[in-house]
Amino acid sequence: MKILTTVKKVVDVELTMHVEDGAIVEDGLQYVINAWDESAVEASVQLKENNGAETTLVSIGGGDNTDMIRRCYAMGIENGIHIDDPALAKADASIFAKVLQKVYEKGDYDLVITGKQAQDTDSGQTGIILAEYLGVPCVSNVIAIEVMDDQHIKVSRVGDAGTEIVELELPAVVTVDVSINEPRLPQMRGIMMAKKKAIDVMDLAALGTSDDEVEGATPKSEIVEFMVSKTRKAGQKFEGDAAEITAKVVDLLANEAKVL
Amino acid sequence: MAKILVIADIKQGVLKSSTAELLSKAKTIGAETAVVAVGSNIESLTSDLANAGSDTQYIADDPSLELFSAGPYASCVVDAAKQFGANLIWFGFSESGKAVAPRVATQLDAACATEITDVELSGDQIEVIRPAIANKVMQRVKVNTDQLVAVVRAGAFEATEGITGTENVVKLSAPAPDLKAVIKELISDAIGEIDLVDADVVISVGRGVKDQAGVDLVKELANDLKAGFGSSRAMVDGGFMAHNKQVGQTGKIVAPSLYMAIGISGAIQHLAGMTGSKVILAVNKDTEAPIFNVADYGIVGDLFEVVPILREEIKKIKS
Numbered sequence A: 001m002k003i004l005t006t007v008k009k010v011v012d013v014e015l016t017m018h019v020e021d022g023a024i025v026e027d028g029l030q031y032v033i034n035a036w037d038e039s040a041v042e043a044s045v046q047l048k049e050n051n052g053a054e055t056t057l058v059s060i061g062g063g064d065n066t067d068m069i070r071r072c073y074a075m076g077i078e079n080g081i082h083i084d085d086p087a088l089a090k091a092d093a094s095i096f097a098k099v100l101q102k103v104y105e106k107g108d109y110d111l112v113i114t115g116k117q118a119q120d121t122d123s124g125q126t127g128i129i130l131a132e133y134l135g136v137p138c139v140s141n142v143i144a145i146e147v148m149d150d151q152h153i154k155v156s157r158v159g160d161a162g163t164e165i166v167e168l169e170l171p172a173v174v175t176v177d178v179s180i181n182e183p184r185l186p187q188m189r190g191i192m193m194a195k196k197k198a199i200d201v202m203d204l205a206a207l208g209t210s211d212d213e214v215e216g217a218t219p220k221s222e223i224v225e226f227m228v229s230k231t232r233k234a235g236q237k238f239e240g241d242a243a244e245i246t247a248k249v250v251d252l253l254a255n256e257a258k259v260l
Numbered sequence B: 001m002a003k004i005l006v007i008a009d010i011k012q013g014v015l016k017s018s019t020a021e022l023l024s025k026a027k028t029i030g031a032e033t034a035v036v037a038v039g040s041n042i043e044s045l046t047s048d049l050a051n052a053g054s055d056t057q058y059i060a061d062d063p064s065l066e067l068f069s070a071g072p073y074a075s076c077v078v079d080a081a082k083q084f085g086a087n088l089i090w091f092g093f094s095e096s097g098k099a100v101a102p103r104v105a106t107q108l109d110a111a112c113a114t115e116i117t118d119v120e121l122s123g124d125q126i127e128v129i130r131p132a133i134a135n136k137v138m139q140r141v142k143v144n145t146d147q148l149v150a151v152v153r154a155g156a157f158e159a160t161e162g163i164t165g166t167e168n169v170v171k172l173s174a175p176a177p178d179l180k181a182v183i184k185e186l187i188s189d190a191i192g193e194i195d196l197v198d199a200d201v202v203i204s205v206g207r208g209v210k211d212q213a214g215v216d217l218v219k220e221l222a223n224d225l226k227a228g229f230g231s232s233r234a235m236v237d238g239g240f241m242a243h244n245k246q247v248g249q250t251g252k253i254v255a256p257s258l259y260m261a262i263g264i265s266g267a268i269q270h271l272a273g274m275t276g277s278k279v280i281l282a283v284n285k286d287t288e289a290p291i292f293n294v295a296d297y298g299i300v301g302d303l304f305e306v307v308p309i310l311r312e313e314i315k316k317i318k319s
Ligand SMILES: Cc1cc2nc3c(=O)[nH]c(=O)nc-3n(C[C@H](O)[C@H](O)[C@H](O)COP(=O)(O)OP(=O)(O)OC[C@H]3O[C@@H](n4cnc5c(N)ncnc54)[C@H](O)[C@@H]3O)c2cc1C
Pocket: A035, A036, A178, B205, B206, B207, B208, B209, B231, B232, B233, B234, B235, B246, B247, B248, B249, B250, B251, B252, B262, B263, B264, B265, B266, B267, B268, B269, B270, B273, B283, B284, B285, B286, B289, B301, B302, B303, B304
C-alpha cells in the first residue's frame, strides 16, 4: 500500500496573537506542524508498521519546512515532498486540493490521510475537496483506521448521531481527528537518520503543472481582513465557604443573569 | 434577490433549532428561502419545515437515506440547489454538514466557508465573517464566486418570532448509494438524549471529576436541569465520555444560555467551543485556572463538595 500524508506548517495557537491594520502581527509568532497532521503522520506510520506500507508526505507552502519534514521522517515517514511556489500565496482550500491532486496523480497512491482541519484555518475542507477532484471515496473526522485487505479499509468516524463504522474501497481519502492516536516523540536514532534524508522541493512547474492549471490567481474565496475576536471579560469569582458561595452564585444565576 | 437554501438538520426524526435560525436570518435579509431535507420517514416534518420559514421544501425521503452517507447526501443538496437556483447554501453546525458542504461546493464549483458567524451581501458580492486559529482572530472572507456554500456556527443566527413559510413540497429522487464508502454500523447515542448543540443549558465535565463516579455526580445535575452533557477532550481520551460529547475546537461548538464547566482548566482548544455561550459558570479548585478568565461566575472550590450543593440550591430556587 502507498500512503500519501498531507502536512501543513501552521502558526502555534498557544501564543498570543495581535491584529493590526487587518493583518496578524508576525512578530513573536512561531510555526509548528498542524496538530491534526501530526496525527495523520502517526496514523500512516502505524499502518506502515502494522500492515506494511510506503509512506510519503507532502507539504505546500510555509517557506522553509525542513525542520517539520525532518521531524516527520524521524517519526517514520519515508519520503517528503515540499511544494513551494509564490503563485500559491493566495491559495484557498480548493487550490491546495488541486495541487495535492497533481501530487497524487504522480504517485499512484492507495490512501491519502489528511488532517481533519488546519489549526490556522479551522476550515476542514481540503481533504474532502481533494477526494471530490479525484473521484474517490472519502470519510472525514476519522478516529480509527483498520486495513481489511489490499482493496479495503474500515474506519470509525465521529458523526452527529454517534460513531459511524464505514468500509471504504481504495484508493480513498480519510481526514483524521487528533483523537485517532497519540503521536510518538521522535527518538534520537530517528532524528539522526532524518538529517541525512533528502526532501523533494518543487515549484509548480517541477510538479508538472502551472499557476493557471491550479487557478492560483483566482481563489474561490480570500481573506481580506483579520479582526480582533471578541474576548469575554472575567466576571465575579467567589472563594470561601462552599455552601455560602454556591448559594450566592445560584442566586445570581437566577436573579441577575436570569438563566435558571 | 438572494435565494437561500437551508439544509434541514434532523436528528432522531426531530427538526433541530438551527434550521429555523438559518431560515429566520435568510428571511430577515429579504431572501427567498427553501429548505432541503434528507432522510428516511421524514414526510411528517413537512409542516415543521414550512413553519421554520421556508417557502419551498425539497424532500429526499428514502429508506436508503436512513443512515448518514456524505456522497448521496451531497447529491440531494446539489439537486435541490440547482432546482432552486440557490446562490447561498447554508448548513447548520453539524458533523454531517461539515462533511457534506465541501462536496456540494466542489460539485457546484462554488466557494465554501465553514464556521461562519455572519454574512454580508451587497449587490452580487458576498462576504462572510468567521473565527479562525482556535477563535484567536476573526476573518473577513471575500467570496469570488456567485455561489457560496457555508456551514454556520452554532448560535450565530437567532430564530425570530413571526417568521412564516408556505408549504410547497418538491420531491427529490433518491440518489444512488455510495458503493465505495458503505456505512456498516452506527453506534448511536441513546434515544431521546438531549443534543449538546441544541440544549439551552450545557454542563461539561473535565479531568477534575477524575473518574466515572465524578462523571455520574455531575450527570445528575445535568439530568435535573435537562441540560446537554458534554466534556473536555481529557475525559473523552480517558474513555469516560463519548467522542461526540467533546466540546471545543475539534469537537462541538455550543452556544447555550448557560454553560457550566466543572473541573475544566480552560485550554484554548476547549474555549474555542464554548465562549459563544451567553453565561458561563466555572467550578474549579485552582483559583488561577484560565477558565475563570472567561467565566461570568466562578466558584473556587472542590467540585465534589460544590456540585451536590449546587444541585440542592438549584432545586430550591426552581421549586
Ligand atoms: C489540536 C488539539 C485540539 C484539541 N481540541 C480540544 C477540544 O476540542 N476540546 C477540549 O476540551 N480540549 C481539546 N484539546 C485539549 C486541550 O488542550 C486540553 O488538554 C484539555 O481541554 C484539558 O482538559 P481538562 O480541562 O479536562 O483537563 P486539565 O487541563 O487537566 O484540567 C483539569 C482541571 O480540573 C481542576 N480540578 C482538579 N480537581 C478538581 C476538584 N476536585 N474540584 C475542582 N476542580 C478540580 C484542575 O484545577 C484543572 O484546572 C485539544 C488539544 C489539541 C492539541
